[in-house]
Amino acid sequence: MAGDRFTATYLIETPLDPAAVAEVLAGEQSSGTFTRVAGETDELRERARAQVESIELLDVADRPSLPNGWMSRKGIFDTGRRWQRARLRVSFPVANVRANLPTLAATVSGNLFDLGEVTGLRLERLDLPASYRLQFDLPKQGIGGTRKLTGVSGRPLIGTIIKPNVGLTAEATGELVGQLCAAGVDFIKDDECSGDPAHAPLHDRIRAVMRRVRDHEQRTGKHVMVAFHISDEVDAMRRHADLVEQEGGSCVMASLNWCGYSALQTLRRHTGLAIHGHRNGYGALSRHPLLGFSFQAYQTLWRLSGVDHMHVHGLQGKFSQTDEEVIESAHDTLSPLAPGLDDAVMPAFSNGQWAGTVPATWEAVKTPDLMFMAGGGILAHPGGPAAGVASLQQAWDAVQRGETLDDRAARSPELRQALDFFGRKAA
Structure with missing residues (x-):
């Protein structure tokens, strides 16, 4: 070219x-x-x-x-x-x-x-x-920086989603984050509908959450990355990012379509925090096969704003995308935007994910350079959140070693519970 x-x-x-x-x-x-x-x-x-x-x-x-x-x-x-x-x-x-x-x-x-x-x-x-x-912004953290911040290597980041928008106060959200940190997650993100609600103002939520994250890091040496949803007008987004950084955080999340290119560029140039790009609303731009944007074009434009992570949805999930589209989207985010560049961003798999969807994901991408987020797959595990996280770690370890989940479940009770419990629901 x-x-x-x-x-x-x-x-x-x-x-x-x-x-x-x-x-x-x-x-x-x-x-x-x-x-x-x-x-x-x-x-x-x-x-x-x-x-x-x-x-x-x-x-x-x-x-x-x-x-x-x-x-x-x-x-x-x-x-x-x-x-x-x-x-x-x-x-x-x-x-x-x-x-x-x-x-x-x-x-x-x-x-x-x-x-x-x-x-x-x-x-x-x-x-x-x-x-x-190269005239546009590059990711400041990307895959390598995200791994360094979380201390996770050789496997996907295991994450989950919290929904303070359902009515949790800032302090209750902080308590839940503390429980999730103790359960062993690597990454936690806000729901995209949770911004700055009256029942849990964002500045209070950031402080309450980061107090637990810091406590966990001091006890264990592990930093859990939390993507605080800061979508707002530009000056407010910069203030929110500054507070996250002051409190020892490492990531913020923005709803790409509703903030806009210029706002994301301004945020990228203002902060070194990882920017978790949420694509909510993309379906309005893509669901008709003869209208709108393919994900390759969509993510190309947004990656020029300097985001570090991009949502791709999940395999066998609850949304309308075919598995083939999800797979292609993941490969798009992991590919350089031009030959010879190192500007890949980390794909974030989510929606309806649990241990049973791990083999299909591994077969599709053949790389651990991804976020694998499960809400119910962790929080609804019959053994509790820690068992839910363990079941995902066991599933990923199994597929990376070439084992079947059933073989691994014979010596991994948390995975066995997940297959028995969620497998019946998926059948």
């Missing part, structure tokens, strides 16, 4: 000539509009226009995937046409955007989802030259 251009790959659906639509798309997001304007010279177009690099014709549909007022006004829906799908690769000049993340996002998506010439459009992939990627 040339260092002066980046490339976006799109899936489109149209009843028109895909080649003509590709040129409309390229012009719309660079130097063109529906007609040539004053001052728009051939030289300007040559310098600033996006270029269609390739067009791959795919399947043909009998009906459009999405409504389209522009086509209705022109009577196109009444012509009996068929709806061609195609994959387009379009390159853009780096000089059009430079290191401006909101403008980069607008350039590769923006008004394209509203184009009258398409009845479906999805940004499938975003590829950047290394020199351009």
Whole structure:
């Protein structure tokens, strides 16, 4: 890839000539509009226009995937046409955007989802030259830093989720965190719906939680990473991050879609804490196969803001994503954004996870460089939270050694209990 251009790959659906639509798309997001304007010279177009690099014709549909007022006004829906799908690769000049993340996002998506010439459009992939990627923020902790902070090596981080938004006070949340630390977890995160509620103000919650984390670290030497959810307006996020750091914390969590690129960039440049990127709301951008973003493109943009962890959901989980999509998402986060770079972020598996989903996860990714978070899989274990954590540690140790869970359960009672208890519920 040339260092002066980046490339976006799109899936489109149209009843028109895909080649003509590709040129409309390229012009719309660079130097063109529906007609040539004053001052728009051939030289300007040559310098600033996006270029269609390739067009791959795919399947043909009998009906459009999405409504389209522009086509209705022109009577196109009444012509009996068929709806061609195609994959387009379009390159853009780096000089059009430079290191401006909101403008980069607008350039590769923006008004394209509203184009009258398409009845479906999805940004499938975003590829950047290394020199351009390095103009943006890198993760300050990433995989290596997260492991160093938690002291965990050779296996996944075992984590869980607490939900102070259900009514727990700050002090009650702190007590629960103390119990989870004693149970042996490596990582604890707030629920994304828990921000700064009246019953547990964030500044009180940070202090109450970190008192237990520090006590545990002093007794055992182990630092438990807690991702405090600090999504807010930018100045408040910086204040919250400062308090977490003052109290000896190592991580904050932000809801990416609702904070925005600029807020995450500002937070990244303000703090050295690990930033746990939560993707809640991504389903609205991705569930329709001919609209929105693939995870590869989505996570590329967010990684340019400097996050250290990215949620990918979990295998055999409770959400709509297929296992194949979860696996691909994990591989995306573990891959460099450009050849030769070391900028991978740690994938966070969650939702419906327990010891029984460990083998599928291991077979899919074949790396311990991940967070494996279980709520019920830890807290609802019949032997209690410590047994729940032990069952996950035993399951991961087994798969990494090439053992089956049943074989390992013969000498690991916590795993045996988990298989018997949660296995019946999953059946």
